[in-house]
Amino acid sequence: MxxxxxxxxxxxxxxxxxxxxxxxxxxxxxxxxxxxxxxxxxxxxxxxxxxxxxxxxxxxxxxxxxxxxxxxxxxxxxxxxxxxxxxxxxxxxxxxxxxxxxxxxxxxxxxxxxxxxxxxxxxxxxxxxxxGRAIGCFGLTEPDFGSNPSGMRTAARRDGDDWILTGTKMWITNGSVADVAVVWARTEQGIAGFVVPTDTPGFTANPITSKLSLRASVTSELVMDDVRLPSSARLPGATSLRAPLSCLNEARFGIVFGALGAARDCLETAVDYARTRVQFGRPIAGYQLTQQKLADMSLEYGKGLLLALQLGRRKDAGLIRPEQISLGKLNNVREAIAIARAARTILGANGITTEYPVLRHANNLESVLTYEGTSEMHTLMIGQALTGESAFR
CATH class of the missing domain: 1.10.540.10 (Acyl-CoA dehydrogenase/oxidase, N-terminal domain)
Incomplete structure (x- = not known):
């Protein structure tokens, strides 16, 4: 206003x-x-x-x-x-x-x-x-298979009417505080999903604590050691890798908007700081180089928000395509990181402390750039849409 x-x-x-x-x-x-x-x-x-x-x-x-x-x-x-x-x-x-x-x-x-x-x-x-009485997590990524989930090693085999689930999942948000895990595994018929209560014998969630990013978030390793599940635990509608990939697109859509929240907070912090920080007898907001940074940051934030709104309207109309979500995720996270870094330069040394949010946001966005599809993968998805040629293999 x-x-x-x-x-x-x-x-x-x-x-x-x-x-x-x-x-x-x-x-x-x-x-x-x-x-x-x-x-x-x-x-x-x-x-x-x-x-x-x-x-x-x-x-x-x-x-x-x-x-x-x-x-x-x-x-x-x-x-x-x-x-x-x-x-x-x-x-x-x-x-x-x-x-x-x-x-x-x-x-x-x-x-x-x-x-x-x-x-x-x-x-x-x-x-x-x-x-919020039960917390869930989503077990797809593995230690050796992130961008290529089709290579997953976690397996589920039949044992009478039951399923036996074995494998490891990595970088799982909410994992060690979850009450239920949706775990994806390879079966003889293909990729399948399972709803796994986390108190099931053989299921272990180990917190990952050595993080410089997303520190205000629970990240875990999931280990399934012959976890026995009833046949009713399988997701009946999930019959291929398309199922977990569709879930990822849902999460990516939220990131398209979410990354701009981090960008906005950095931008607003930089504007407020520049208006009150005095150097050489005047607020640094009055210097041309500072104004150029703020103007450029505002342009990229605003363009990203307009893109997000366009994609949201298309999603509400049932018209959005996966490569369009890739456009939004690639652009908005990339620009949000650039905004966070530029904001830090305006704050100078104060920008590296937790008194201000900009470097915390920048650190977090490094993870956001990677999860739910790396920037490289989204670039190739857009390239495939433009050319009809897949560069994944």
Whole structure:
């Protein structure tokens, strides 16, 4: 909004609010209020300690209806894709770890059960997960297979009416605090998904603690050592690798918006700092080089937000294509990192401390650039769409 001095926000430069419905603005405001009231005052401490109160956060997020908010039924809010994206943006304006918790819960674990699960699985897990009373994780990535999930070694074999699940998954958000894991494995018939309660014998989740990024997020290794599951644990609608890949596209869509939240927080921090930091007798906001940085950062943030809104409208219309999500993820995360780094230069040495959020955001975005498809993979997906030629093999 314009203040009495004539200063405008980056959102106002692009007249973003005029592109949103009243409901979308209300949801955005509700999430921003929760973040400012409950999460923002504590996030620097969580990042520094490498610990978060995951169960508490899940309950608060569930109380506001943010977990699986874009899904319908089973206690889910059934909002639009754009509203979900705006929620992701506001969460990541605080920290990527918060958005990751919501993305993994709603767009990976819950979406997999909602889309491919049996009625029994949906009724058992989705209401509890939507309320934040149960936390989910999504086991696809393995130590040796990230960008190439078709090479996974985790296997499930039949033993009478049961399945025996064996293997290891790596870099799993929510893993060691999850009540249920959606685990993907190779079977004789192809790739299959399984709903695995984490208290099942043989299932172990080991926290990964040596992180310089996403420290305010739970990251784990999952180990399945002859985990015996009933036949009802299999996701009946998931019959190929297309199933987990469709889940990844759901999560990638949230990142398209979410990364811009980190960018906005860095940009706003840099503007506020520049207006009050005095060098050579005047605020550094009055110097041309600083204004050029702020103008360039605002341009890339605004263009990214317009792209995100366009993709959100297409998703709500059922028209979005995977390569379009790749466009959004590649561009917006890449530009968000550039904005965070430029903001740090404006803050100088102060920018490296946890007193300000910019380097925390930059560190987090290094992980966001990699997960749910690396920048290289999204580049090749766009290249394949443009040329008809696959460069993956």
């Amino acid at each position: 314009t203040d009495p001095t004539g200063i405008v926000s980056p959102d106002e430069l692009f007249a973003v609010d005029s592109l949103l419905s009243d409901e979308e603005r209300d949801i955005r405001a509700s999430v921003r209020s929760l973040v400012e009231r409950s999460f923002a005052p504590r996030i620097a401490g969580w990042f520094e300690s490498g610990r978060i109160p995951a169960a508490e956060l899940a309950r608060e997020l569930g109380d506001l209806g943010l977990l699986g908010m874009h899904l319908h039924g089973y206690g889910c809010a059934g909002t639009s894709a754009v509203a979900y994206g705006l929620a992701c943006l506001e969460l990541e304006a605080c920290d990527s770890g918060l958005r990751s918790l919501v993305s993994v819960q709603g767009s990976l674990a819950m979406f997999a059960i909602h889309t491919y699960g049996s009625e029994e699985q949906k009724e058992r897990w989705l209401p509890e997960m939507a309320a």
